[in-house]
Amino acid sequence: MSLGAGVPRILLIAGSARAGALSVRLRDASRREVQAAGAEDSVLDLRSLALPVYDGDLEARDGVPEGALTLRNAFGRADGLLFVTPEYNAFPTPLALNAFDWLSRVQASGDSLAGMAVVANKPAAILSTSPGAFGGMRALALMRQYLSGAFQMLVLPQQLAVGKANEAFDDAGALKDQRARQTLADIVRRLVAMAARR
Numbered sequence: 675m676s677l678g679a680g681v682p683r684i685l686l687i688a689g690s691a692r693a694g695a696l697s698v699r700l701r702d703a704s705r706r707e708v709q710a711a712g713a714e715d716s717v718l719d720l721r722s723l724a725l726p727v728y729d730g731d732l733e734a735r736d737g738v739p740e741g742a743l744t745l746r747n748a749f750g751r752a753d754g755l756l757f758v759t760p761e762y763n764a765f766p767t768p769l770a771l772n773a774f775d776w777l778s779r780v781q782a783s784g785d786s787l788a789g790m791a792v793v794a795n796k797p798a799a800i801l802s803t804s805p806g807a808f809g810g811m812r813a814l815a816l817m818r819q820y821l822s823g824a825f826q827m828l829v830l831p832q833q834l835a836v837g838k839a840n841e842a843f844d845d846a847g848a849l850k851d852q853r854a855r856q857t858l859a860d861i862v863r864r865l866v867a868m869a870a871r872r
């Protein structure tokens with residue numbers, strides 16, 4: 675696929691960091707689609723940010739942690755986000771929400787934008803995984819609200835919830851179901867096209 679002058683850069687994040695995470699498997703399958711669509715991919719592991727649970731006293735004492743600046747800088751380099759959320763009690767994971775909450779506390783400094791400004795108006799594709807039948811759809815709806823409402827991201831209307839995700843991938847890490855695979859490719863193509871227009 676030809677995207678013209680600038681190659682769009684897509685940041686891929688999963689809402690879980692545990693070994694063998696289903697959301698990481700879908701993130702990695704998405705990563706291959708991003709590459710196939712001609713975009714540049716980068717993956718950010720939320721655990722590597724080592725963010726403490728948000729605490730206003732801690733922020734007042736120490737400022738925002740380095741990991742929040744790393745997240746801000748990763749978004750600064752990206753033209754679009756692909757986010758895969760697991761579902762914990764019908765909600766996105768604390769790992770993800772905590773990271774975005776810290777991001778929202780990063781102020782502008784020098785040439786670097788504030789956390790809120792660095793994501794605003796950037797396109798985002800949201801996907802979910804669960805071993806259950808509904809694929810984490812409830813968390814997906816809340817993630818849509820969170821990213822579009824609070825963070826002003828342009829969340830694509832198309833989304834994908836992969837149910838029975840523990841059985842959904844083949845040995846090469848691709849989605850076994852052809853319709854799901856096509857939906858994923860379509861979502862990624864739309865995301866890359868939107869990111870290319872920025």
Ligand SMILES: Cc1cc2nc3c(=O)[nH]c(=O)nc-3n(C[C@H](O)[C@H](O)[C@H](O)COP(=O)(O)O)c2cc1C
Pocket residue numbers: 689690691692694695696697698760761762763764765803804805806809810
């Ligand atoms: C605290 C907790 C709450 C959970 N709640 C839900 C839920 O509401 N819906 C669901 O489909 N799965 C739920 N699960 C199961 C997760 O979908 C499953 O553990 C999944 O593999 C976690 O995502 P990951 O594989 O990306 O780490 C829950 C798991 C945990 C640990």
